[in-house]
Amino acid sequence: MEHHVKGNSIWPWVDALADLHRDDDGPAHSPPWPKISIVTPNFNYGELVETTIRSVLVQGYPNLEYIVIDDGSTDGSAAAIEPYRSRLAYFEHQENQGQYPAINKGFAHATGDVFGWINSDDVYLPWTLRAVGTIFARHPEVQWVTGHPCRIHEGTVHTVGRLTPYPGELVREGFFHGGPGGVGWIQQESCFWRRSLWEKAGPLRTELRYAADYELWTRFARHADLYAASTILGGFSVRGQQNRSIANRGRYIEEVNRVFAEIGAAKGSRQADLRRALAAYKRVERLPGVRGAVRRLLGLKRLKGPVMKWDFDQAMYRVYHKSFY
């Protein structure tokens, strides 16, 4: 997987959008930028972590609090982070405890209005923080947001997926995971949320080692809907996938199943209903004309989630409640 031409020639090494760094965007277009706190946990990702750190800092977001927690790295990570130390709001080199405790520790030190974390083998895009800041500044109803699902490889966006809604019920009851029986997953790399939501529903459960983000989303969904905005905020990296998910896919699925069963066993769980609804829809989805009235006649449950689409004429996002299927 070597791109011989690109190497250091693209984001975040070449800064193509320097113009965005001007703070004189004009009063009409400058929302008060909310303070965004980003946490990066790092464990032995050597020079990759530098790419991650640059992708956060080079954006020049005017109100950023960037926190890096080094989780007991023993490789060249320290040297890679060192040149950026002065730009970090908080840095700590802790004993090796695992990725999720490191993220929790990072957020414990965070004072921003908006939170997100990025692992040390992923990158944000040149516009990510401004896009996030704009959404949270202009849409007070949004507690938790994501973008198009997409893949990032070598700093380049590949294969952007369709914008799908995330119905609150399905998220809450744990149907959004990448294992068998799941209906797709919520991409951690492009999720951002308000501090208040984290205070209500966080932190990450540290006894989980692979699927704590999945478990966190199920708790977030008890308090707020996940809005899907028609922009690209972050991506699923092929390298990250190779580093983590594929190698540990078996263990990831095991944890997902455990959490899913826990949710199902809790009092008032509606997992069985939802499973039936999904299966009923699956049976008829290929038939033509199964929409609207017909769907109601057949008694199919409507699962809807909020989607923010850009309205070209009004120059703002508009919220729609879209059917999941």
Added chain:
Amino acid sequence: MIATMAPAATLTPHPAPAPLPQGGEAGAGALPRISIVTPSFNQGRFLRETMQSVLGQGYPNLEYVVIDGGSTDESVDVIREHEPHLAAWVSEQDAGQYDAINKGFARTSGEVMAWLNSDDKYTPWALPIVGEIFAQLPEVQWLTTLLPLHWDERGLPVRCKPVQHGYCRRSFLRGEYLPRPGAGTLATSFIQQESTFWRSSLWEKAGGRIDSSLQLAGDFELWAKFFQHADLYGLSLPLGGFRMHGDQKTAHRMKAYVDESMAVLARHGGRPYTKLEAFTRTRVKRVLPGRLKRALGLREPYKVCVNRGGRWTTATRY
């Protein structure tokens, strides 16, 4: 590399990007020269971002020409700022956008060509990727993205609607790339000009100029001519975007653009679907399974460029 590019004020130290290798892998060849033309007229507030999106990519074999139509705002100052990195620029009265583009391309010598309007913007990886593809795939004469972006006034991406399938000549002639009332889901995407690149040989075959008698649909007319000579390859990677800002009156202009394009299509032997055809085709397509659609010729083959293990190859999809 331009001096103003590094955000020295926001980040220290700034490691200099490593020099780019000039191709050299088996069969890869050197990176082709890419010629970009920006026609500009009184859009100074966006021009700097546009120019930096071209110059800031660090593409080693770039030829960038800016043709200004005698702007009276800050445009000329912005161009002067970047003068050392431009192959050529002028500021003089011209006969409109397409005239400016023709003037620009008359001064370029690159093997790969494209233009970028003075309010639009590339993604930061566009030129390295495009150069790599044209270097590795001689069969590709022109290519475009299947993931067209839209920027808002401040240059943030706000829309990315993946193209449903891909692009091919037959569908082009049936008007599938002209979203218009009545065409329904048959026509959902334009060929995005900001993300389209072609070889100079194709440009020469197509007459070597844009029809400057057209007001809006010069790009569409160029695509019509290109399709006579070569397939359009799709790329699943955002290359550029159209900036939506208040000056455009989108809905009104969109209709004018589509009307003009329909006239162009008729001149080039196109036969757009009638409303009835579009309606029945949409319904039939929704019902039939994919394989049957293919057998009945309801799904056209289209060409794509795909990256397999770091090498670019082409493929045909349905």
